[in-house]
Amino acid sequence: MLIGKQLAFRYPHHNWIVRNFDIAIAPSEVVGLFGPSGFGKTTLSKLLAGYLTPTQGQVTIDNSPLSDRGYCPVQMIFQNPELAVNPRWRIHKILAEKQSPDRFLLDALAIHPSWLDRYPHELSGGELQRVAVARVLNPATRYLIADEMTAMLDANTQALIWHRVLDYVRSHNIGLLVISHDAALIKRVCNRAINLMQVGTSR
């Protein structure tokens, strides 16, 4: 179980971005999170994935706090893949950052072998996002946070990526947090959804 308890975050001398926020995600559960811009959705996911340290509160996995060493078992997939990969690395090196995905996963995501020797700027956004997804679908990942993962993509690529990710998280017992403005998408892929307008973060 991934638990964020009484999470609060602010930059020094600034207002609270997130305050008194509780969240629990069970393995193989798919939870949606939505709310207007500026309600701290991305800040929350960065707290859960260890990119930011909460000012108050704690993130735990199975009752032990999130370690800041080694590969984080909570991984994020961002909206813009070109900002999430090293522009000077070839695709095969990017994919191998944790461990090289097997052929089966690459095929499932329709990652063409000819892409592996290219640089990120030589792939389109949809192609690169599939690479970013393949990179985190490995045995060390136990929770995934998809922050507007497919907002930049066409409907067909969006459906393709979601099917592969959902298949993977179901078969590997991974908990998934889905952040999206697209109500139809949340309704389609999630077991339950959290509306930040109702639960509130800082307001």
Next chain:
Amino acid sequence: MLSVQDLNITFTLYDRGLAQKQLTVITQLDLDVKAGEVVAVVGASGSGKSLLAHAILGILPDNAQVSGKMLFKGEPLTLNRCQDLRGKAIALIPQSIGYLDPLMQVGQQVQRTAQLSGLSRPAAKAAVDRTFARYRLAAIVQRLYPFQLSGGMARRVLVSTAVVSQAELVIADEPTPGLHPDVVTETLNHLRELASEGKGVILITHDIEAALQIADRVAVFYAGTTVEIAHAQDFSNNKIRHPYTQALWRSLPQNEFIPISGSQPTPEALPDGCLFSDRCPWVTQECQLERPPFLQVRGAPVRCIHADR
């Protein structure tokens, strides 16, 4: 107002050493826009949406060769004419505030656009005041820098840049991704308003749903060609013609959410026949012989020989 026929764009690239290769990225692309109309251009990334915009604005790089016909108000759109018209008769609403100068107050930037389009300084100032008021941007917003704007405000400032230039043709490149639904609707309504005032609007997007909210017609691009130019109501009336358009529609989360497998052919390896043939459920031998021409099926053009089935 704008008519693009049989547009082809080829890039000359260095391959190995001094050997050059030709990469055809746009083939047989067609589009027309009338005054008072919103035409959406939808398709996956890499389908040629942005290149079309760049071709119309005359900002393709030097290694691009363009063939085919582009007419603006009946006259050919040559490179010189593009340079004269862009920012004046033809305006671009860019994708994000990344296109603004980060070190210049937004009011000044919009005013500069107005002056470059030919207005005198006082007239440009008045136009900025009027436009900001129209989009409910407080006077103080003129003195803000781009990073100080919220997502919705940024959208309204970007639309303002196109409005103050008095353009007749407005090209909006991906104006809505990742925005809250209310901001999306607001941005789209602004575009619709521009069309109601008699301008032609091209809405470039990968978001079919956003496109259908305001577009009169929807041009679907695939691998650098126009596969279909449908009427917006064809989608919900189950009248869309091309198998790729149908696949896109079916893959929406509120519809069946089922993708088709495979990916767009790369410019290095375009098939001889129909560009969609390797993923198409209807493919026959005939499809692989030559590129299908535009056929009129159920009142709109489509590049598929099986579309009337």
